[in-house]
Amino acid sequence: MTPVWSQLVNLAVAVAFIMALKGLSGPKTARNGNLLGAGGAALATVVVFFANPGMKNLPLIIGAIVVGTLIAFPVARKVKMTAMPQMVALFNGAGGAAAALVSVIEFLSSGHEESKVTLAATVFTVVVGSVSCTGSLVTFLKLQELMTTRPVILPGAKLFTPLVAVAIVVAAVALVVSPATWVLVALLLLSLVMGVLLVMPVGGADVPIVISLLNAFTGLSVAASGYVLDNVLLVVGGTLVGAAGTILTREMAKAMGRPLTNTLFGAFTATAGGGAAGPDDRPVRSSSPDDVAVMLAYARKVIVVPGYGLAVAQAQHTIRELADLLTARGIPVVYAIHPVAGRMPGHMNVLLAEANVPYEQLKEMDEVNPEFPSTDVVLVVGANDVVNPAARTDPAAPIYGMPILDVDAAEQVVFLKRSMRPGFAGIQNELLFDPKTTLLFGDAKDSLTKVVTALKAL
Amino acid sequence: MDPSVALLTIFVLAVFVGFEVISKVTTVLHTPLMSGANAIHGIILVGAILVVGHSDSLVAVVLGVAAIVLATVNMVGGFVVTDRMLEMFKPKRKPQSSSDPGSAPAGPRGADK
Incomplete structure (x- = not known):
């Protein structure tokens, strides 16, 4: 059990996150809101060391934080404004992967004795975090134009995607009923594939909405990992992002004038080649x-x-x-x-x-x-x-x-x-x-x- | 209260707070808000630190270190990127006094070089 003082600090951090989101939704308060959020996150990170004396692997932990900072800070400072959206997608994918990994590790160390509720939360974190991770990577590739921005329907995807979805459900239930490491690994791999399958068919113009949706996914995944670790701050922080991200996704879809389901699955229902662009030889008027x-x-x-x-x-x-x-x-x-x-x-x-x-x-x-x-x-x-x-x-x-x-x-x-x-x-x-x-x-x-x-x- | 019910209560309340707190946002702020929210879930770093701090097995430590690096990237990168976007919204120094557009300033801090 963590000491009471650190629980109180975490409460303050949770409030800081709420105020941060509130601030970010107004033009005048946005920058301070973001700084407040950053301050809260930094505080929580420092406090966790003092609240849990006797933690093992301390040099490794601090080294890893330093490495992460050294990677992220220069990139975030230098990335062009035009490339911001895909940068956010990458960061989001990193968060999703981290959440999935945290639950996997917790399962490896004590999963077999966990309660069914905790196992369900583990399953949720792993599935949603992994989908968010590979899904975000695909959105990155699309926005960076490292792959085509047109909707991609892989051969057999119509059959394959539901099949993978069913397999995920089966593996998820199996894991809760009788926890086994190989089932968790299978679940992890299936979910990683699912992330790719989900985002591939999304057309270029809709990609931002999907990034926002995956952002909400990562939030929920973090919240579930908080459940696994019995950590209130993760539950609050993750849930806030999950809820706010869902609203934001809906708002974005509204700005685009498209229902969300259309964004995700539109490519499957669209008439083949509808409005497709081929080379067009019609005359145009060009000028000097x-x-x-x-x-x-x-x-x-x-x-x-x-x-x-x-x-x-x-x-x-x-x-x-x-x-x-x-x-x-x-x-x-x-x-x-x-x-x-x-x-x-x-x-x-x-x-x-x-x-x-x-x-x-x-x-x-x-x-x-x-x-x-x-x-x-x-x-x-x-x-x-x-x-x-x-x-x-x-x-x-x-x-x-x-x-x-x-x-x-x-x-x-x-x-x-x-x-x-x-x-x-x-x-x-x-x-x-x-x-x-x-x-x-x-x-x-x-x-x-x-x-x-x-x-x-x- | 049962601890897991307590967590569930917190979860449900946080959902409502999350909905309420950004019910109305102008489209101008959608991107920074998403980016800021993205940074906040970097708080998974705390979870990653805790699992590595309580692990003995090599596999767990290796995976955990990876998780810490990824979570740090999410948190640090997220907040920095958001700040850079919002930097662009700061009040302008002098509105339209320059009649010579050739002397247009090269953007704040030449951030987008």
Whole structure:
């Protein structure tokens, strides 16, 4: 039994976590909320050493913490803002793996005498933690574009996935009824496979929602491991994340306009090849930076739609320069921010804030959509799926039902694109072939720089 | 109260707190909030430390050390990444006084280099 003083400290840490989540949900309090959470976690980590005198393997434990910090800190400091979502996915996978391992170890040391309830909690931690681990790894690969971002349905997956699910249930029950190490190992391996099977069929645009869901999974897994270890802080911390993560996942799915089940299993039900992108030879109208500069210079109102391509090209500063030039000419410019612009909800706001774009020029989708019909020129920079009318018109498209920016309502649309390659969701955009659309091919930053130069010369 | 019922009680209450505490969040904060929550479940580090501290078997210690490293990565990386995202939301120094856009600052601390 841990001493009372340390239990009280843990209570304080639990409160810190609650306040942290509360703080993180408001723009003004977010940063302090995060620091409070970090402080709580650090405190809990230090206290565990003093509350449990006589722990074995101390040098190993401290060494492992140092190694973990040395790995995580520099990576977290240096990772590009554009790569944040997949970084979070990796960290989440690490947490899931840790939770699963903790329960496995506890089982190895005393599992055979554990109560049925504890065994059930062990099973839960191992299954959910492992699914979260490999699932997160797959989301990382997808976001990092180390594998295709299109939904992948492995051959036989329709049959195989339910089979693995059944096997997991059987192994789980067997383990609770008669605990044996080999059953636990089988359960662990099956769950690791399950994580891959679950996330593979998810299309690129839906990946952020899945990361959020897996984050909630890891939370619940940590909570269950708290049950196994009889540790209140793990139960509280894990449960908070599990519950808050579930709400957040629902909110994100709502922002994308898709029910969660559709996100996870949509690929299985979608008509084969629906809205698929093949090479498309239809003519498009492409143009030069000079023409675009003229078009912008004589517009009465311009809306910029920034997308992930803008971030990848590091063109945040150049687009701001362009917007400043137009504003100086008396042309109102606003940025239309789709809730999932970039790779995740809110991602684009972070990126533009980094380039010092004034807040008042950032408009959210609901606010800006009525303005498109009265807009002369919409400049779409490295965005595609969030302006794709297929979301409204084509029930077979993977993004069908997602609210989009009504760019097609504007008088003229200029797309800055690297190529005719389809967007993250892997579907073609009809708007590219619309007569009112002009394309400017090239790296977003190069193109914008040329437009800026041309505009200055006008 | 039976200890396992006590834990169950805490669990159920924490579920409700978790639901309530972030019932309304603007989309702008979804990513940082997810990242912050992600860091909080790095608290599994405490569990990992405890199991290694009470283990004798080689297998358990090896697995446990791996768990500690992973949990530390989750916790430290999670909080640092979240802080960097939120750093971008800090109030701007001077709103639109620079008429020369060429002198645009290179972003806070050149974080995204």
